Amino acid sequence: MPSYSYLFLAILLITTTTLPPPPAEAGGGEWQLMQKSIGIVAMHMQLLHTDRVLIFDRTDFGLSNISLPHGRCRHDPREIAVKTDCTAHSVEYDVPSNTFRALFIQSNVWCSSASVAADGILVQTGGYNDGEKAVRTFTPCPTCDWNELPDQLAARRWYATNHKLPDGRQIIVGGRRQFNYEFHPKTNANAKNAYSLPFLVQTNDLNEENNLYPFVFLNIDGNLFIFANNRAILFDYSKNNVVRTFPNIPGGDPRCYPSSGSAVLLPLKPKFLEAEILVCGGAPRGAFKEAKSGNKFIKALNTCARVKITDPNPEWVVEKMPRGRVMSDMVLLPNGNVLIINGAGSGSAGWENGRDPVLNPYVYNPDAPTGSRFEILKPSKIPRMYHSSAILVRDGRVLVAGSNPHVGYNFSNVMFPTELSLEAFSPPYLEPGLRNVRPVIVSPTGSGTKVRYGEKLKVRFGVEALVKDLVRVTVLAPPFSTHSFSMNQRMLVLEGSSVTNMGGPTTTYEVEVTTPGSPVLAPPGFYLLFVVHKDVPSEGIWIQIL
Ligand SMILES: *[C@@H]1O[C@H](CO)[C@@H](O)[C@H](O)[C@H]1NC(C)=O
Numbered sequence: 357m358p359s360y361s362y363l364f365l366a367i368l369l370i371t372t373t374t375l376p377p378p379p380a381e382a383g384g385g386e387w388q389l390m391q392k393s394i395g396i397v398a399m400h401m402q403l404l405h406t407d408r409v410l411i412f413d414r415t416d417f418g419l420s421n422i423s424l425p426h427g428r429c430r431h432d433p434r435e436i437a438v439k440t441d442c443t444a445h446s447v448e449y450d451v452p453s454n455t456f457r458a459l460f461i462q463s464n465v466w467c468s469s470a471s472v473a474a475d476g477i478l479v480q481t482g483g484y485n486d487g488e489k490a491v492r493t494f495t496p497c498p499t500c501d502w503n504e505l506p507d508q509l510a511a512r513r514w515y516a517t518n519h520k521l522p523d524g525r526q527i528i529v530g531g532r533r534q535f536n537y538e539f540h541p542k543t544n545a546n547a548k549n550a551y552s553l554p555f556l557v558q559t560n561d562l563n564e565e566n567n568l569y570p571f572v573f574l575n576i577d578g579n580l581f582i583f584a585n586n587r588a589i590l591f592d593y594s595k596n597n598v599v600r601t602f603p604n605i606p607g608g609d610p611r612c613y614p615s616s617g618s619a620v621l622l623p624l625k626p627k628f629l630e631a632e633i634l635v636c637g638g639a640p641r642g643a644f645k646e647a648k649s650g651n652k653f654i655k656a657l658n659t660c661a662r663v664k665i666t667d668p669n670p671e672w673v674v675e676k677m678p679r680g681r682v683m684s685d686m687v688l689l690p691n692g693n694v695l696i697i698n699g700a701g702s703g704s705a706g707w708e709n710g711r712d713p714v715l716n717p718y719v720y721n722p723d724a725p726t727g728s729r730f731e732i733l734k735p736s737k738i739p740r741m742y743h744s745s746a747i748l749v750r751d752g753r754v755l756v757a758g759s760n761p762h763v764g765y766n767f768s769n770v771m772f773p774t775e776l777s778l779e780a781f782s783p784p785y786l787e788p789g790l791r792n793v794r795p796v797i798v799s800p801t802g803s804g805t806k807v808r809y810g811e812k813l814k815v816r817f818g819v820e821a822l823v824k825d826l827v828r829v830t831v832l833a834p835p836f837s838t839h840s841f842s843m844n845q846r847m848l849v850l851e852g853s854s855v856t857n858m859g860g861p862t863t864t865y866e867v868e869v870t871t872p873g874s875p876v877l878a879p880p881g882f883y884l885l886f887v888v889h890k891d892v893p894s895e896g897i898w899i900q901i902l
């Protein structure tokens with residue numbers, strides 16, 4: 357580590373003393389290289405309420421670039437690559453101190469899924485080989501490590517999607533050759549059932565699938581919106597009943613793995629009567645096969661499609677992105693905008709299948725007039741395609757890491773070397789020039805203020821130049837990010853009173869908000885709460901809704 361920072365400092369000194377200062381860049385955000393290497397590929401990432409990020413890769417590609425602590429090694433006779441492996445395949449990154457530590461995983465977590473439970477414990481499910489039916493938990497604490505429960509699932513879950521339910525359980529939908537779903541935990545010791553879901557058979561393309569890592573969201577009516585391939589259903593999971601079938605997405609091209617587009621539930625707004633889904637990018641049908649067997653890399657889809665899922669006669673509305681992208685991540689920002697980041701301009705997901713990295717993030721403003729919703733932001737220098745991920749952290753930055761299109765780690769003689777670095781993207785709202793409009797939350801203080809459903813909560817904040825009507829309070833469920841999809845990503849704009857001036861020597865204000873009215877609107881657990889003023893967010897505070 358020290359050698360890197362000296363090197364970095366040296367480069368910095370050289371560049372600052374020998375080159376003229378770069379022109380002042382207004383707008384577009386900023387990129388920061390936080391770690392040259394975290395030792396592993398960030399295939400999966402989740403922010404925990406300790407401001408630490410749990411990151412994991414897979415166990416069966418060979419050795420990683422970080423050793424397990426205390427001379428520990430993993431012995432696994434069922435492992436495919438290395439049966440005795442003294443390297444780590446998971447790390448925990450501490451955001452405030454910009455440090456990380458190695459964690460120990462026994463069985464294979466490759467292409468798996470997870471949710472954070474109501475108590476803040478991450479519950480991960482499935483993977484590959486000896487890990488395909490395992491459930492693993494991670495309790496957030498500075499010295500905690502993974503805890504593994506083998507053989508907990510009814511079916512093998514590889515490329516499945518998880519979603520938290522209002523009762524605190526999670527549902528696990530699909531996975532490779534699994535046309536069914538199950539719950540975790542089970543209601544009783546004997547209930548190990550998987551329930552059949554024919555929709556996943558209907559959306560399974562021959563040789564290409566295109567229905568893996570389906571986009572699953574909890575609708576405000578308690579049903580699940582499930583999108584796979586090029587279409588969606590509204591699904592009552594308690595009765596195993598399709599409530600509504602949505603029209604196919606216009607154009608008919610697939611949006612799910614390996615034609616990986618992405619999707620978000622747009623911020624839910626008072627009075628919580630409507631919900632909208634936005635699906636962006638993907639690859640034309642056949643792109644996977646062409647890349648794999650024909651060495652042809654087809655241009656990615658340049659469309660987003662938006663649908664009101666609460667509408668009894670829903671219609672997709674199509675919008676054009678500035679250019680096509682596949683394998684991009686969609687990240688909800690504290691101000692309700694959607695960041696589209698990472699990905700490729702052609703090809704598809706899968707080994708060696710991506711080309712033409714897209715380095716510019718886009719921001720999509722769902723409330724702007726049609727035709728002026730996209731803004732192109734400052735590019736990164738590092739391609740992040742297959743097996744990369746992106747998540748928002750409490751201070752409003754977006755962490756991006758990973759990218760590895762190869763079967764093992766490969767740093768030389770390849771077009772896109774395995775990427776072990778971790779970067780932070782600061783969206784334009786973090787620019788120093790906005791200091792006088794940026795709110796700072798004064799209270800509640802401390803982490804994890806507990807609130808109940810439908811409760812009044814007074815939020816105090818300071819801001820230099822207030823425009824009272826332009827204050828909003830948002831809460832965000834930090835998602836589990838993998839393979840271009842963020843599971844459980846959910847934002848609510850809270851109902852609030854008008855802003856009152858608290859007087860005093862500094863300019864302090866108070867707004868009284870109502871917490872979400874039910875666990876259907878916001879399943880129990882940890883959320884980040886932000887005060888947003890003129891579209892500029894404060895740092896978040898953690899609240900626990902129970
Ligand atoms: C990872 O380790 C390999 C083998 O020791 C080395 O060649 C490579 O440069 C390392 N990569 C990074 C990014 O640290």
Ligand SMILES: *[C@@H]1O[C@H](CO)[C@@H](O)[C@H](O)[C@H]1NC(C)=O
Pocket residue numbers: 764765766767768769770
């Ligand atoms: C990396 O990929 C190149 C090109 O396919 C191959 O020649 C080389 O053996 C690979 N290296 C490793 C360490 O797998």
